[in-house]
Amino acid sequence: MITVSNLGLSYGSQKLFDRVDLQFTAGNCYGIIGANGAGKSTFLKLISGEIESTSGHVSIPPDVRLSVLKQDQELYNDYSVMETVMMGNGPLYQCSKDKDAIYEKEDFSDADGIRAAELEETFADLGGWEAESEIGQMLSGLGIPVDLHEKQMTELTGRQKVKILLAQALFGRPDIILLDEPTNNLDIDSVVWLEEFLLDYPGTVLVVSHDRYFLNTVCTHIVDIDFGKIKLYVGNYDFWYESSQLMQKLARDQNKKNEDKIKDLQEFIQRFSANKSKSRQATSRKKLIDKLTVEEMPASSRRYPWVGFKSEREVGKDILAVTEISKAVEGVTLLDNISFILSKGDKVAFIGENELAITTMFQILMGELEPDRGEIKWGVTTSQTYFPKDHSSYFEEKSDLIDWMRQFSEDKRESFVRQFLGRMLFSGDDVYKQAGVLSGGEKVRCMLSKMMLSGANVLLLDQPTNHLDMESIAALNNGLESFDSVVLFATHDHQLIQTVANRIIEFLPDGTIRDRRMTYDEYVASRREEAVSA
Ligand SMILES: Nc1ncnc2c1ncn2[C@@H]1O[C@H](COP(=O)(O)OP(=O)(O)O)[C@@H](O)[C@H]1O
Numbered sequence: 001m002i003t004v005s006n007l008g009l010s011y012g013s014q015k016l017f018d019r020v021d022l023q024f025t026a027g028n029c030y031g032i033i034g035a036n037g038a039g040k041s042t043f044l045k046l047i048s049g050e051i052e053s054t055s056g057h058v059s060i061p062p063d064v065r066l067s068v069l070k071q072d073q074e075l076y077n078d079y080s081v082m083e084t085v086m087m088g089n090g091p092l093y094q095c096s097k098d099k100d101a102i103y104e105k106e107d108f109s110d111a112d113g114i115r116a117a118e119l120e121e122t123f124a125d126l127g128g129w130e131a132e133s134e135i136g137q138m139l140s141g142l143g144i145p146v147d148l149h150e151k152q153m154t155e156l157t158g159r160q161k162v163k164i165l166l167a168q169a170l171f172g173r174p175d176i177i178l179l180d181e182p183t184n185n186l187d188i189d190s191v192v193w194l195e196e197f198l199l200d201y202p203g204t205v206l207v208v209s210h211d212r213y214f215l216n217t218v219c220t221h222i223v224d225i226d227f228g229k230i231k232l233y234v235g236n237y238d239f240w241y242e243s244s245q246l247m248q249k250l251a252r253d254q255n256k257k258n259e260d261k262i263k264d265l266q267e268f269i270q271r272f273s274a275n276k277s278k279s280r281q282a283t284s285r286k287k288l289i290d291k292l293t294v295e296e297m298p299a300s301s302r303r304y305p306w307v308g309f310k311s312e313r314e315v316g317k318d319i320l321a322v323t324e325i326s327k328a329v330e331g332v333t334l335l336d337n338i339s340f341i342l343s344k345g346d347k348v349a350f351i352g353e354n355e356l357a358i359t360t361m362f363q364i365l366m367g368e369l370e371p372d373r374g375e376i377k378w379g380v381t382t383s384q385t386y387f388p389k390d391h392s393s394y395f396e397e398k399s400d401l402i403d404w405m406r407q408f409s410e411d412k413r414e415s416f417v418r419q420f421l422g423r424m425l426f427s428g429d430d431v432y433k434q435a436g437v438l439s440g441g442e443k444v445r446c447m448l449s450k451m452m453l454s455g456a457n458v459l460l461l462d463q464p465t466n467h468l469d470m471e472s473i474a475a476l477n478n479g480l481e482s483f484d485s486v487v488l489f490a491t492h493d494h495q496l497i498q499t500v501a502n503r504i505i506e507f508l509p510d511g512t513i514r515d516r517r518m519t520y521d522e523y524v525a526s527r528r529e530e531a532v533s534a
């Protein structure tokens, strides 16, 4: 149990939050969300005691063990993999060190013998004998092969180090685990392993994440850091998102009677509870959602963008034929004899470790690059709009956003182009900003406005979610889901792939593809089955 009382933190004149009162209890998993710089990492550091608050305090009972996923990957370079993980259980690690030191002594006295026996007992009590096999199992679950378990940390890659530090944080089953963006450097299989570990975990988990799928799977509560306040809500991220939008809509509609409002909210909660079987939350956690009441609904002051694509013309039968495309860049084969045909209604996710191959494919499809061999043929009824991964060249001009949008629009009226900018939350004087000074996320929002304006019937998007906040990703997700024509896209957002794609094309390291008509989760499962039977 963690109790936060009247907590406040300021850096100089910058106030991150104040008067925060919260309690975190065992068995729950709290997802911490908020914009960049809102104070999520700082809040975790206050809980772990790494930094001091400006006012108020955090109290944790003295016998409670707390562990933190370390961010610094180079911290343990002098130690072996096994030792690094073992350090996650401080008392056990110390005991094993003390024990070794005594046995290494040359003049082993009677007193040493007694001390050694005591240490052996403590070691056994702390689960020392099982520790090694437990660590071995964890590491295998995280995809660290056995031959690396005795290696020095320096010999591992960055990605492997992240997994070792994760195993360290989880080893010895602490009562409280703090994780700051744990999924950032993990591959899909390791994320699934972590999700399963956290679902079974009896202690308290506080986790900062931008990954909506992960938050939905593991979280029982959402902790929202917004406008200097930290608020706690029951439910997972989807519930938080849907209900905060609903609350906003209701708040806008002041005339609505109170009873109507409560009825709407109750209906929403019921609908949400009926859907929850889709998520893989453990039963005890599912029960929480049954207990949700209207009071739990968030009234966030956040603003939500709106994304919707409308095709001006229906696509005909022939959409796209890709025939025997090959392409090498600087002697490396990225695409090797690739063929596929798109059909009406296809929403295709391009996946794979080799993002360069995917970007190259997009560039060939858009005619920006010539293939070494093969050809592509777009159907005559199709029109394309493209979100390139690197879109910096679109923002070199010194024009304001109105003029920037005008260059892509037949209708040149300011009122017309403003509609599209407004959907992505550029309103009032924002539209007179210079295109060149926009932040990464703002540029993406402009590109999406441009795509909405195009009226194209085929959308191509190469990593549109990279700089977006979670509200914008959710809006894009809704827009792509309800779009009634063809989409080709690549993203790291698991939920976006799972809810939009009906076909997966994986670009393999040898330049070939694997093309399946199924959802992403089905694809991941089928790939695992193949790996097992191979
Ligand atoms: N030691 C520090 N001194 C001054 N400002 C800091 C310090 N640490 C963090 N900040 C500021 O506090 C804010 C919150 O940071 P952080 O908690 O890392 O945000 P996030 O929610 O992205 O994890 C940021 O504006 C950051 O620049």
Ligand SMILES: [Mg+2]
Residues within 6 Å of the ligand: 040, 041, 042
């Ligand atoms: Mg942070």
